Amino acid sequence: MINEDSNIQYLKGVGEKRAEALAKLGIFTVGDLLRYYPRTYRNLSKIKNISDTVLDEECCVKAIVDKKPVGAKNRKGLTLFKTRVTDGTGVLNITIFNNKFAAQSLNEGEEYIFYGKIGGNFTKKEMSSPEILKANGNKIIHPVYPQSQSINSKYIEKLVKSVFEINPKPCSDSVPLDIREKLCLPEINGSLKELHFPTNEDYFAEAKRRLVFEELFILQTGLLSLKGIKKAESKVIIDDFSEDFYATLPFKPTKAQSRAVNDCLKQMNSGFVMNRLLQGDVGSGKTMVAAALIHSAIKSGFQCAFMAPTEILANQHFATVKKFFESTDFNIQLLTGSTTAKNKREIKAKLQTGEIDILIGTHALIQDDVIFKNLGLVITDEQHRFGVNQRNALTGKGDDIPHTLVMSATPIPRTLALMIYGDLDISILDELPPGRQPIETYAVDSTKRERAYNYVKKHLDEGRQGYIVCPLVEESDVIQLASAEEFAKKLSETTFKDYNVGIVHGKMKPKDKDKVMQDFVSGKIQLLVSTTVIEVGVDVPNAVIMIIENAERFGLSQLHQLRGRIGRGKYKSTCILISDAENDTAISRLKIMAKTSDGFKIADEDLKLRGPGDFFGNRQHGLPEMKIAMLTDTFTLNEANTFAKEVLKNDPDLIKPENANLKKAVGNLFNKNKILN
Numbered sequence: 001m002i003n004e005d006s007n008i009q010y011l012k013g014v015g016e017k018r019a020e021a022l023a024k025l026g027i028f029t030v031g032d033l034l035r036y037y038p039r040t041y042r043n044l045s046k047i048k049n050i051s052d053t054v055l056d057e058e059c060c061v062k063a064i065v066d067k068k069p070v071g072a073k074n075r076k077g078l079t080l081f082k083t084r085v086t087d088g089t090g091v092l093n094i095t096i097f098n099n100k101f102a103a104q105s106l107n108e109g110e111e112y113i114f115y116g117k118i119g120g121n122f123t124k125k126e127m128s129s130p131e132i133l134k135a136n137g138n139k140i141i142h143p144v145y146p147q148s149q150s151i152n153s154k155y156i157e158k159l160v161k162s163v164f165e166i167n168p169k170p171c172s173d174s175v176p177l178d179i180r181e182k183l184c185l186p187e188i189n190g191s192l193k194e195l196h197f198p199t200n201e202d203y204f205a206e207a208k209r210r211l212v213f214e215e216l217f218i219l220q221t222g223l224l225s226l227k228g229i230k231k232a233e234s235k236v237i238i239d240d241f242s243e244d245f246y247a248t249l250p251f252k253p254t255k256a257q258s259r260a261v262n263d264c265l266k267q268m269n270s271g272f273v274m275n276r277l278l279q280g281d282v283g284s285g286k287t288m289v290a291a292a293l294i295h296s297a298i299k300s301g302f303q304c305a306f307m308a309p310t311e312i313l314a315n316q317h318f319a320t321v322k323k324f325f326e327s328t329d330f331n332i333q334l335l336t337g338s339t340t341a342k343n344k345r346e347i348k349a350k351l352q353t354g355e356i357d358i359l360i361g362t363h364a365l366i367q368d369d370v371i372f373k374n375l376g377l378v379i380t381d382e383q384h385r386f387g388v389n390q391r392n393a394l395t396g397k398g399d400d401i402p403h404t405l406v407m408s409a410t411p412i413p414r415t416l417a418l419m420i421y422g423d424l425d426i427s428i429l430d431e432l433p434p435g436r437q438p439i440e441t442y443a444v445d446s447t448k449r450e451r452a453y454n455y456v457k458k459h460l461d462e463g464r465q466g467y468i469v470c471p472l473v474e475e476s477d478v479i480q481l482a483s484a485e486e487f488a489k490k491l492s493e494t495t496f497k498d499y500n501v502g503i504v505h506g507k508m509k510p511k512d513k514d515k516v517m518q519d520f521v522s523g524k525i526q527l528l529v530s531t532t533v534i535e536v537g538v539d540v541p542n543a544v545i546m547i548i549e550n551a552e553r554f555g556l557s558q559l560h561q562l563r564g565r566i567g568r569g570k571y572k573s574t575c576i577l578i579s580d581a582e583n584d585t586a587i588s589r590l591k592i593m594a595k596t597s598d599g600f601k602i603a604d605e606d607l608k609l610r611g612p613g614d615f616f617g618n619r620q621h622g623l624p625e626m627k628i629a630m631l632t633d634t635f636t637l638n639e640a641n642t643f644a645k646e647v648l649k650n651d652p653d654l655i656k657p658e659n660a661n662l663k664k665a666v667g668n669l670f671n672k673n674k675i676l677n
């Protein structure tokens with residue numbers, strides 16, 4: 001008997017080719033198929049009179065076929081089948097493109113339901129390639145699945161139906177019975193069936209509630225058990241020397257900074273390992289918090305590692321950290337791809353003897369066979385890149401487990417942070433240092449482009465620098481890439497031919513990219529035309545103007561990140577968003593950008609407007625994709641969190657039989673998405 005673990009190929013009609021196509025949709029097993037939820041539903045119970053239908057409307061009519069459709073080839077060699085249908089109120093012309101099977105299923109004089117968009121004109125209405133159903137009236141709500149080129153919605157519907165026909169109970173329930181009873185949640189198989197083939201509004205709502213809860217519950221259990229693992233004891237005891245550090249600063253820490261430093265120090269002094277996320281808007285002063293912790297760690301006799309996502313950022317952190325510790329005798333070293341072999345050897349040797357106090361470098365390098373004498377604290381600057389996967393690489397390099405702090409520059413709403421970083425404690429810098437010049441932001445359409453360019457020139461002429469960002473939605477998108485590059489090239493040869501223009505894009509070799517970035521940092525390049533790669537935080541205080549083309553294509557949080565590249569110095573900065581978008585959502589999003597500079601507020605709005613799926617753009621969060629749960633559903637999220645905690649409290653390793661299914665689900669979730677190494 002097939003069940004959720006059965007390979008999809010066990011289903012009738014699924015051969016190797018189909019299996020391959022299904023795999024592309026993430027469907028490998030029967031369980032995956034059952035969790036391939038409908039995108040929406042087609043309600044075929046709302047039948048319209050043909051006379052009442054409106055042009056361009058998607059609707060459903062029930063009508064009798066005049067004559068069996070006849071085929072005729074068009075110029076492209078496709079066969080068009082045409083016929084007319086009528087329901088007594090009007091006549092509708094039906095065209096079926098190149099689908100003999102569908103055309104032949106229509107019999108003269110019989111009644112069918114036609115679902116599709118009304119085209120043609122007022123006197124001669126038509127419907128092209130409608131969905132056609134026998135009008136026997138018993139199944140009226142149809143699931144509509146996300147399709148691919150070779151797998152259509154109908155095919156998936158058929159497969160799902162066949163599963164329930166063979167085995168009405170293919171899935172085991174990963175929500176333990178007592179929780180289901182407490183929350184009055186229906187069991188799994190009925191819920192799944194109802195979600196695919198709704199029978200009743202109330203049942204459907206309950207089924208959905210259950211599946212949403214389940215998804216969040218499994219995720220929370222997974223993340224919390226990761227956190228549990230990390231609540232390990234540690235012999236790395238770091239004392240609080242922060243006041244000494246503050247005394248060396250040219251400024252006072254903000255309240256948020258002191259709070260974050262205190263939270264961290266308390267935990268690093270507790271005898272348990274710290275695993276913490278430091279979240280703060282661009283410019284909120286995360287580096288200072290990191291430096292304060294490094295300072296206390298070194299004073300307590302430990303070494304520190306500071307990892308950055310790119311070489312250029314490692315360089316910048318190196319410079320910043322050195323400046324913070326000017327008045328100390330800390331030994332600070334930089335290890336990047338450009339470090340000579342000889343220096344690398346020397347650095348590695350000195351790390352082992354404990355001569356080096358702080359090692360700064362790129363993720364890859366620091367992880368690579370680097371051995372510390374007594375590593376006490378690892379700081380990772382993740383910028384916007386999330387991911388549970390890489391974080392632990394350094395753990396255990398020394399004899400004792402070091403504390404870790406992950407810095408993220410993407411403000412994310414608390415609910416979401418809880419989801420994504422459920423395995424970490426969180427500190428938030430929700431306050432900017434005083435005296436920041438707000439970045440003026442304008443949203444304009446492309447008729448203002450020339451003016452915007454002139455404004456850029458004016459700043460360049462005054463000795464400032466600027467950015468022009470063109471979107472590249474998918475880095476793999478060849479056409480996109482070409483046009484972004486072409487656009488950049490054209491700009492450098494026409495409008496900005498009298499200036500030094502540099503171009504960076506995602507497809508460049510890291511070395512070439514770093515070279516351009518370095519030239520921009522040093523001021524050799526005046527105007528940097530780029531795709532989103534500059535998102536990853538380069539600090540060029542002299543850059544004061546940014547133009548973002550096709551701004552509607554970026555997520556708000558992305559725009560905010562981009563914008564954070566300017567306004568970093570003493571000059572007033574301006575950001576101009578160019579967009580010809582006409583839809584309301586796009587326009588209101590850009591208006592939010594112009595109105596507020598609070599990253600958390602922007603993130604909240606973004607989440608509300610776009611939903612979590614799009615929130616992170618390329619799904620950089622490293623989290624399993626949520627199939628049904630909306631991360632905005634705070635109530636269920638909290639519920640899931642509470643119950644996950646309870647389950648883990650009573651059964652930390654999920655070894656009790658009543659939690660066996662849950663354990664399996666958690667394992668599946670993380671394995672499939674390769675979160676754990």
Ligand code: ADP
Pocket residue numbers: 251252253254257280281282283284285286287288409433434
């Ligand atoms: P982030 O990494 O969070 O974007 P940085 O750590 O780069 O921000 O800090 C931005 C700038 O603000 C730096 O020049 C830093 O020296 C300065 N800064 C940090 N904290 C304060 C503070 N409390 N008061 C004034 N300036 C500060």
Ligand code: MG
Pocket residue numbers: 286287537
């Ligand atoms: Mg920074």
